[in-house]
Amino acid sequence: MKVLASCWLKTMLLRFLGYGVLIAVFAALIHVYVVYPLYVKKLPYFANAFRAGFDVECRAAVPTGLDDLLRQISLPFFSLDGQLVFIDSKGHVGRCGVNTGVAPNAEIFRFASMTKVLTGVAMLEVAESLSISLNTPVVSYFPELSLEKVQDERVLRITLRHLLNHSSGLGGPFGSDNMIKQGESPWCPDNLAAMETIRLAGEPGTNHLYSNVAYCLLGEVISRVSGVEYQKYIEQNYLSQYPSLQFIQGEFLPTEPAYDFSNDYRFDESYVSWLDFHAIAPAAGLMGKPEEFARLVWHLYRDNPDVLNAANLQQCREKGLDRCYSNTFVIHEGDNGIKVGVQQGYLPGASSLVAISSRGEVLVWTAPGAPLEAKYRDRMAGEVVKLLLNQHE
Template sequence: MSEFKLSKTALLLLSVSLLMLAAVVHLSTTRLKEVNRAFFPLESAVSNLTLRCSEGSPLWLESALISAVKDLKALSGQVALVRSDGSVGHCEIGGLQRFEFLGERVSVQTRFRYGSLTKPITAAAVMRAVADGKIGLDSEIDQILWNGNGHQEKIDWPLKVQVGDLLSHRSGFYQRDRDSVFVVGDKPWCPYSMANLASLKVNRDRPVEYSNLNYCLLGVMLEKVYQKKYRELVNEFFDLEGRGIKFAEYRYEKDEVWHDYRYNQMYSEINRGKFDFYAISSGAGMTGSAYSYAFLMHEIVMSDLGSLLLQGRPDSCDNKAIRNCFGYAFYEYSPRVGELLYVKEGYLPGAAGVVALSQFGDVFVWLGNSDTENAASGELMKKFLVRISNHIHGI
């Protein structure tokens, strides 16, 4: 009798244990992001203890990076500033891997994913093509991309799309086409099957609508006019390899920071977005440090290409609104009278960043290892840019 009672007790304990294990597994698979978000304040407090800056860096760079942890939700990050006079400052925070705050920390060389911060580099390459007489900003893209692919006939678009339209996101492509480069588990038609260009629907009455397809087409265009692969060409133009700038792949590089997906609604460490990384090369494909990016952008802006890159926004747009006044490489943003920034944001699953240029030639870059909470609204990025603008303009 006692043996039977003991067996029942053991069975009850086993059942309870299995139920608890099932609950833990369920929580870890379906509620892991909620759990991670709950721990974020504690992790951010520890992360702040790892902050370090280069000698002579302005104090506001420290506060900018701490606010990026708090508001932009990136436990590991970098900021870099190159002033118009060539002076430099940079700060880093967090661990190379999660929970390594007291181990290997983020350094000035740590690799982050640039996402769409790649686009201004592609835009600079396009401006080089304009300067070389290969194309014009008013060149019709069908004449460059369609002819020469075995097709002599013209595409019957009601209004022709020009190179400048692609750069400034005014191509008028429909929604299903604008993000067709980012497909999971399949090859997008751009850059591999350019005959599909003829099927694109265009409505030039549409307002500015951000498009990743625009920059895939620009990458293909550069390949055609220079007869070189995009990656080889931009490396030749800007010495990316010498700067430690590479192109992202699905796998992580050994010197790449860990990626935090807790604020991403779709992707996770298990499902981190198996895109065609070759296809996104010209729009969101580069990786490197904030320091390398800031120096490269400073050199580009100070070169003959710089004045072209800062143009292209329509006269009628309101630059007091974020993401409203897109030009050829950046959007203009004026948080206050007398303050003007040229801005480009970049996002990939588990990564975010922003570059902000002042009208005086200063270049500020922030890179982080997490998706900004509710990034689509732009409210937290707007708050961050206001802070940066105040400091850059000496307020």
């Protein structure tokens, strides 16, 4: 009798534990689905990204861990395709990409805001060659403005330097930066009289907000002081040795990748029918082969090392902002004194990043997809900075 009672008790305990485990697992699954529904829905994609990771290959000498940027961040959280180009201080080129043996990497890619690097350097070179001070008020280049009609007097204090480092106050919530808003026509560069009525988000030099319209204005300044339309000026002075580099005209080219819009919740491929590519050209208009863009940036930095040595944006740092720009780059400085400048890019279905180090190295990453969440853009940038800061240590 005691034996039967003991067996019954053990059986009940095992059932209780078994049911408890099942309930706990079921509750955990419900919790995961409720809290992370997007990740649950993406499980098949993550499985494909894991398999694609085995097809990542690197050619020539690249830094240790460069391929892991594709496997651990780019493939799972951006797109099942992507590539990295690395050029060392001596000009040697290495490349990592996904080689499935079925569809090779497309040649032409939309660089988005990486274009700002070229516009920024062009502005610096024009200013130097023509002895233009970066502290010159921007409105002085636009005689069509009636300064007496400017409703926000802070507009009169915006300088070229403020445009370069995104401290003009033109970003923010007041509609000043409408370069990529569907249904709105940008006021830059064809309706600069709109500057009379815009309201800034803060005092120029103190309000650090990322701004596409700031770089549109820089493009227009380049046009006016050089006497050559911005795109032609860039093509003549910078792109002649890089045949694939060109400005986006609109529709996708056959040589572009199949952009993945699954992580884009506001845009799809139809953006090419309404985005004003002429207006956005100085801020996000370049496209071409990532390797050629990396070579261009490598040569630009060799000739303009001061792009990483602009004055420290102390007030921005004191406010704890993590996107303090200096001559278009976000500058990071390691304990070893090495500096790394980063500029990220995004257009619907396309993510990118360019980084340069004070050692003279250049890294370019492109992926035909948007991030699953914004934090993965920051994670990619952080890992790139860490990799470049720790080179040769």
